[in-house]
Amino acid sequence: MADLNAPVLVARGIVHSYGGKPALDGVDFTLRAGEVHALMGQNGAGKSTLIKVLTGAERLQRGSITLAGAGIAPTSPHHAQQLGISTVYQEVNLCPNLSVAENIFAGRQPMKPWTRGGGIDWRALNAQAKTLLAGLDVDIDPRRELASCSVAVQQMVAIARAIDISAKVLILDEPTSSLDADEVKLLFRTLERLRAGGMAILFVTHFLDQVYAVSDRITVLRNGKLVGEHLATDLDQPALIAAMVGRAVPAGGGAQAQAQEAAASSKTDCVLRASGVSRRGAVDDVSFELARGEILGLAGLLGSGRTEVARLLFGLDRADAGELVVNGAAVVLKDPAHAISHRLGFCPEERKTEGIVEDLSIRDNILLTLQARAGLWKKLPAADGRALTDKLAQALDIRAPDLDGPIGTLSGGNQQKCVIARALATDPAVLILDEPTRGIDVAGKQEIMNRLIELAREGLAIVFISAEIDELTRVATKIIVMRDRRQAGELPAGASPDDVYSMIAAAPDRGAAA
Amino acid sequence: MKRLASHALFWPVITLLALIALNTAVNPGFLAVSLRDGHLYGNLVDILNRAAPLALVSAGMTLVIAARGLDISVGAVVAITAAMAALLIGGSLNLDGETTSRFPMWFALVAALGVATLCGLWNGALVVGVGMQPIIATLILMVAGRGIAQLITGGQILTIYYPPYSYLGNGYLLGLPFAAVLATLVIVALHALLSLTPLGLFIRAIGINPVAARIAGVRSRPITVALYAFCGLTAGLAGLIISSNVKSADANNAGQLLELDAILAVTLGGTALTGGRFSLAGTALGALIIQTLTSTIYSLGVPPEVNLVFRAALIFIVMLLQSAEFRATVRRLVTRPERA
Numbered sequence A: 001m002a003d004l005n006a007p008v009l010v011a012r013g014i015v016h017s018y019g020g021k022p023a024l025d026g027v028d029f030t031l032r033a034g035e036v037h038a039l040m041g042q043n044g045a046g047k048s049t050l051i052k053v054l055t056g057a058e059r060l061q062r063g064s065i066t067l068a069g070a071g072i073a074p075t076s077p078h079h080a081q082q083l084g085i086s087t088v089y090q091e092v093n094l095c096p097n098l099s100v101a102e103n104i105f106a107g108r109q110p111m112k113p114w115t116r117g118g119g120i121d122w123r124a125l126n127a128q129a130k131t132l133l134a135g136l137d138v139d140i141d142p143r144r145e146l147a148s149c150s151v152a153v154q155q156m157v158a159i160a161r162a163i164d165i166s167a168k169v170l171i172l173d174e175p176t177s178s179l180d181a182d183e184v185k186l187l188f189r190t191l192e193r194l195r196a197g198g199m200a201i202l203f204v205t206h207f208l209d210q211v212y213a214v215s216d217r218i219t220v221l222r223n224g225k226l227v228g229e230h231l232a233t234d235l236d237q238p239a240l241i242a243a244m245v246g247r248a249v250p251a252g253g254g255a256q257a258q259a260q261e262a263a264a265s266s267k268t269d270c271v272l273r274a275s276g277v278s279r280r281g282a283v284d285d286v287s288f289e290l291a292r293g294e295i296l297g298l299a300g301l302l303g304s305g306r307t308e309v310a311r312l313l314f315g316l317d318r319a320d321a322g323e324l325v326v327n328g329a330a331v332v333l334k335d336p337a338h339a340i341s342h343r344l345g346f347c348p349e350e351r352k353t354e355g356i357v358e359d360l361s362i363r364d365n366i367l368l369t370l371q372a373r374a375g376l377w378k379k380l381p382a383a384d385g386r387a388l389t390d391k392l393a394q395a396l397d398i399r400a401p402d403l404d405g406p407i408g409t410l411s412g413g414n415q416q417k418c419v420i421a422r423a424l425a426t427d428p429a430v431l432i433l434d435e436p437t438r439g440i441d442v443a444g445k446q447e448i449m450n451r452l453i454e455l456a457r458e459g460l461a462i463v464f465i466s467a468e469i470d471e472l473t474r475v476a477t478k479i480i481v482m483r484d485r486r487q488a489g490e491l492p493a494g495a496s497p498d499d500v501y502s503m504i505a506a507a508p509d510r511g512a513a514a
Numbered sequence B: 001m002k003r004l005a006s007h008a009l010f011w012p013v014i015t016l017l018a019l020i021a022l023n024t025a026v027n028p029g030f031l032a033v034s035l036r037d038g039h040l041y042g043n044l045v046d047i048l049n050r051a052a053p054l055a056l057v058s059a060g061m062t063l064v065i066a067a068r069g070l071d072i073s074v075g076a077v078v079a080i081t082a083a084m085a086a087l088l089i090g091g092s093l094n095l096d097g098e099t100t101s102r103f104p105m106w107f108a109l110v111a112a113l114g115v116a117t118l119c120g121l122w123n124g125a126l127v128v129g130v131g132m133q134p135i136i137a138t139l140i141l142m143v144a145g146r147g148i149a150q151l152i153t154g155g156q157i158l159t160i161y162y163p164p165y166s167y168l169g170n171g172y173l174l175g176l177p178f179a180a181v182l183a184t185l186v187i188v189a190l191h192a193l194l195s196l197t198p199l200g201l202f203i204r205a206i207g208i209n210p211v212a213a214r215i216a217g218v219r220s221r222p223i224t225v226a227l228y229a230f231c232g233l234t235a236g237l238a239g240l241i242i243s244s245n246v247k248s249a250d251a252n253n254a255g256q257l258l259e260l261d262a263i264l265a266v267t268l269g270g271t272a273l274t275g276g277r278f279s280l281a282g283t284a285l286g287a288l289i290i291q292t293l294t295s296t297i298y299s300l301g302v303p304p305e306v307n308l309v310f311r312a313a314l315i316f317i318v319m320l321l322q323s324a325e326f327r328a329t330v331r332r333l334v335t336r337p338e339r340a
Helices: A047-054 A077-083 A100-105 A122-134 A151-164 A181-196 A208-214 A237-245 A255-265 A306-313 A336-341 A351-355 A362-374 A382-395 A412-424 A442-457 A469-475 A497-505 B002-008 B010-026 B043-066 B074-089 B105-130 B134-153 B163-170 B178-196 B199-208 B210-215 B220-246 B258-268 B280-299 B304-322 B324-339
Strands: A007-018 A021-032 A036-040 A062-067 A070-072 A085-088 A169-173 A200-204 A217-222 A225-231 A270-279 A283-291 A295-299 A321-326 A329-331 A344-347 A430-434 A461-465 A478-483 A486-492 B033-036 B039-042
Touching (some): A007 A200, A036 A047, A036 A181, A036 A237, A047 A200, A085 A151, A100 A122, A122 A151, A151 A181, A181 A200, A181 A208, A237 A442, A270 A461, A283 A306, A283 A321, A295 A306, A295 A442, A295 A469, A306 A430, A336 A344, A344 A412, A351 B210, A362 A412, A362 B199, A412 A430, A412 A442, A442 A461, A469 A497, B010 B280, B010 B304, B039 B043, B043 B199, B043 B258, B074 B105, B074 B134, B074 B220, B105 B220, B163 B178, B163 B220, B178 B220, B199 B210, B210 B220, B258 B280, B258 B304, B280 B304, B304 B324
Parallel strands (some): A021 A225, A169 A200, A295 A478, A344 A430, A430 A461
Antiparallel strands (some): A007 A062, A062 A070, A270 A283, A270 A321, A321 A329
């Protein structure tokens, strides 16, 4: 079995520092042929640095790396790839305007034999791409423009590009963070196939259940140091979390108690009511009521219409049917600014492209919405702005060396907190959060969830969207399940993840993914 | 913050000083400024005066570029404004030497600037309302604008005989050229507006991440349209100065290639062409650099036939000086022997 297989990639005593600040401190790592090896750790544990060193994105400073017995020192990702170490990054690094086949073979496209450097052999290119993708169980036309493919297929294309170069080692850096459950299954099937072929696979993820679904072995890092290497079967989930965090983490929750609390205290305090809200091609007929202190969970697979509902609620798209009542007044939301004026707050799904304004300071990012609502002629006094951002940074525990520094330098979890702080700065009645915990490490996730529960206790109404059903069932006082862009049903607080899954699966006809 | 700003303007200032030093080396009297009839005269004053139209246009362009836009129609807007002003003031040479204007001058100025602002609004509407690429949207007016200006002038170069009008481009206020005073006032007022209101924050947010800015509630559409309208207005002011300066309106040549000089001035000043980061002071310096460069070419006595080539070479050198990558490369080349 896997543990009998020979080590392929061995790193010993890796020490790496950025400008004197150590990121890795004597880390050992062994990757064997025919295994899927999960690299786990909180943000800042050194996972990315280790991967960068292994793939040549960072020069090896101290320690040794051997690949199949021979010492190597990759100088660039391209060099590492030539040596046989291929990497698929978290954000898909492909050209969306090229075709699938072009993306796979860009830079090493098959040429027609009778020309040198002149003619690309398009037929061979597309045929080879087709074969390669078929080997990964992806059945699409390789001539399609990449941008028209789902993120999962794009991920597969990235993998196809990586493994085509006769790789011995495949490194996947958070490949699943934007995939839904079916797509993850498809990816895992591919990984299993590659593993059976003897590929050594290194896999980084924040999703704990996925670690157990696919990995043979787990290596845990903490604060740049190796905590340990374990067989996946020997390390259960609580033990894994404890190893990553360095202490036991209590799971937040109490949704039921809170639901009762909310129901008892404020039955009539309905702040947001949707009846039959629809938009052609996006969502059909969504209805719910949301009271102060309630957390409404929106569950469903990727593409089920979760995000589309959030966009309608915040005026990012306009509803073409149905009614939305905010604080007792029927409104037709024209744009986000309009929604904000009705005391709605929003934290978008894509933190980098829709959330943060990267080069602006943390303070400016947090104050942006408040200032935009106040308008052009009412500049927020600087002292008030500082006081408010200090307060919010403390309340949400935003860890930043300097609030006047650019937000782009913060970790993902802290950036996310800033986007939430931006919405909270306007004192909203309803806060809509689309995947607020995506791509954030376990401890950060838990912190954000706990903070949301507190906010709800203080009377905020929350609409909460998450792909992680157990996270949703833990905090929501009410869950709406979306399926095929329709409301499949509503579940009360205390529903189990299985209840949600069975409601998602109850569809009479569910198309296969991809 | 202050240190950062001075750092960002460091290279534009160095470039300008280098050009002035070059001129002084060639012509020792270059720096001399004298007072005649209560007016300041001298090469430096002349540069200030002549740089005014470009500085105005570049100020408007800076904001448009900062919000991820571009306006290549400013040269055409200069021509339209000049033609409008010339048509409305008109004036004819009477036999007794008395000249009158067709409409009151204030009306002509307001109407011409109104038309310029409308031109900017049109650009903004195409970019924001129709969703066209800025370079294409403003290309339309860049091409059509010259035609419009020709329609206004009837295909001729209109001469403006009304003496008060020539004050804009040739007059003096408190001893300084009026055009330079006007450009300075506009830029200072704009700077005040940007720092006293959150407009600067909004523009930067739109320029860095328009999607996130919209979601954060920034009304990017009206703001962007207003920026294009303002850019039209500054082009209009430049058009008035230019036509006043030569006392005529030439639909074909007024403001010719001004859009490219404006983009160059904006770039020289350290504003990112990709949007977000911008500096008004840098743009003003950029305009001065370009005008000084032009003076340099005259003072060196470069033959007309190689004028453009020489200018291109100078611009190339200036851009290299300003490029952080180039400076880093030079530094590496210089320090390598020590390391080895």
